[in-house]
Amino acid sequence: MTGGPDGGADWRRLEPRTALVTGAAGAGVAAGGAVPAFLGLTGPMGAGGALLLVAAGFLLLAVGGAAIESVRCHRTRYRVGDERVELHARLFVLERRRSLPRDRIRSVDLTAHLLLRLLGLVKVRIGTGESTGGAESTLELHAVSRAEGERLRRELLNRALGPDATARHDGELAVLDPSWIRYAPVSFIAPLLGGAAIGGVMQVSEWFGVQGEVIDRAGDLFRTTPVVWIVLTLTAAALLAGVVGALALWVEMWWNFRLEREPGGTLRVRRGLLTARSLSVEERRLRGVELVEPLGVRLFGAARMDAVATGLAQGADDRHGTHRSLLPAVPRAVADGVAARVLREPVSPTGAPLTPHPRAARARRLRWAVGAALLPVVPLAVLGAALDVRALLYAAGATALVLVPSAVALALDAYRGLGHGLAGGYLVARSGTVRRSTVALQRGGVIGWTLRQSYVQRRAGLLTLTATTAAGAGAYDVHDADESEGLRFAAAAVPGLLEPFLEPAE
Amino acid sequence: MRLRPPRNTPDERAVAWWRTQWLLVTAVPVVVLAVLGGLLEPARTWLLAGAGALAAVGLGCAAFFPRWWFRVHRWEVTDEAVYVRTGFFRQEWRIAPMSRIQTVDTVRGPLEQAFRLATVTVTTASAKGAVTLTGLDHRLAADLAERLTLITRDTPGDAT
Structure with a gap:
């Protein structure tokens, strides 16, 4: 298997120790399932039979998993040629070949969960810039030794290393400040985790067939207390669990965080306590950055930073955007500073003063907000009036009293957040209230415009502009800008593209 | 403006x-x-x-x-860009510069063939930037697709 068009490069195999990891993981799953399975089977089969069956299942999962994985590792080969990276796997009847052209490779990410780390292994994921591809555009090596992973990463990303490359190396852009953990509990994850904790307790108690008992026990505990206190205590407990969970998750995700610039113009993020992750983004693939301020985090003056780059993998594990994150929630000033250093600008464009949007945009937001807030109120009130039920009318009033002011507050905040502008080579757009996002997109990265105007917007003289780009989300919006001013802004942002299609309004 | x-x-x-x-x-x-x-x-x-x-x-x-x-449907192809307008109650204008076009697809369904029509879809590297020209005469569409493909081929780089 030597020679060929890419002659010279040797085929390499995956690390055989990977089988141990799969075996151990299988054993872990089996052990987790063994206890409930044993308890469940003791009834119909007696203790001896149940033990036998569970032990057999355990062996099957642990040894069988390891054996299959061992075959897979043995039969999978890869090589890095001058032109292409190739993967060749032959599993029983299934044969798979995949090859990526080297000049298309945009990212090389290394991840290692706890078991892999203990054995000194890493999982390598090589991605190309294809926006269409799911699995076709990435090549995954699971797993190779840590040294081999590092070698691959350097070799595949440093091809552009020119003579002046060392001069571009300016090292560390940001390191973890442990005090940033204070923003973890105010993220949206905390209440979700709290809910999940209660659900988890219920689920586990159901496995052991004691769910009823748990509910009774909780009922006993609160027998003498009024309902209000029960609700408050449970909410507080759930929130506390959520906060603890959010803190733990933050530590796991961001421990040892380092953002650095490597020779050859690659941005590299390293982070993780148990699962170590190393994500690399080629700098010439970077089209800008996005500062994201979810409501809770924003109230404490903090912001997260995501990369807007082409060819970042958008797989299943990217659903929460963590793959693109360059920075956890940090004080806004720090985020701006890091953004400036990442973009090699003296001042970050994300902090530039922006053009506010016309008052009509505020009216639209207020209308939506009040409309949405009245949605649950109106049926309650109508039902209450029709059936002559006092309680429903009171409920409608209370809902309106709570929902309408908060909706109005959100709408006003959303309007205050709206803005767009040009800062040097960047187009800056800001919007959102629950998730406020300030995106700074390189003007050269804009590859088209989509302009939308509903009938209502036309009457109000508003226009929604969307800059399409190959990077990040694919399109970034400027909501409800003034029609003339917005068009002039779009024309100025990308000279030559829009002008031929503009005419003065009569 | x-x-x-x-x-x-x-x-x-x-x-x-x-x-x-x-x-x-x-x-x-x-x-x-x-x-x-x-x-x-x-x-x-x-x-x-x-x-x-x-x-x-x-x-x-x-x-x-x-x-x-x-x-309400209008289209135009200049030397610099493809420009399309659709809709009335939700009017939409789409502009894709020639230099960023990646693929040009011509689709002719059975009905379109019967009416000698074709639909040309122009995509850029953005997942959200496709421009669609519907209801073109099939010969015009073929000429247009050929012209756009030639321009795309002559454009250096990967248009991102």
């Missing part, structure tokens, strides 16, 4: 094409209802009334919307 409408309308035959689409879409449920009405004695009045109402709505739409779409 405002956007001027693109210069070209779809081909005149697109109106007939859209009309046929409307008629076909309405014909299927109307025929089903009418056949059921013929077979089921007890519910005949209701089924036939339903079929009649549906047919009236379908005919109305077929008479009105295609003309309307013909008036």
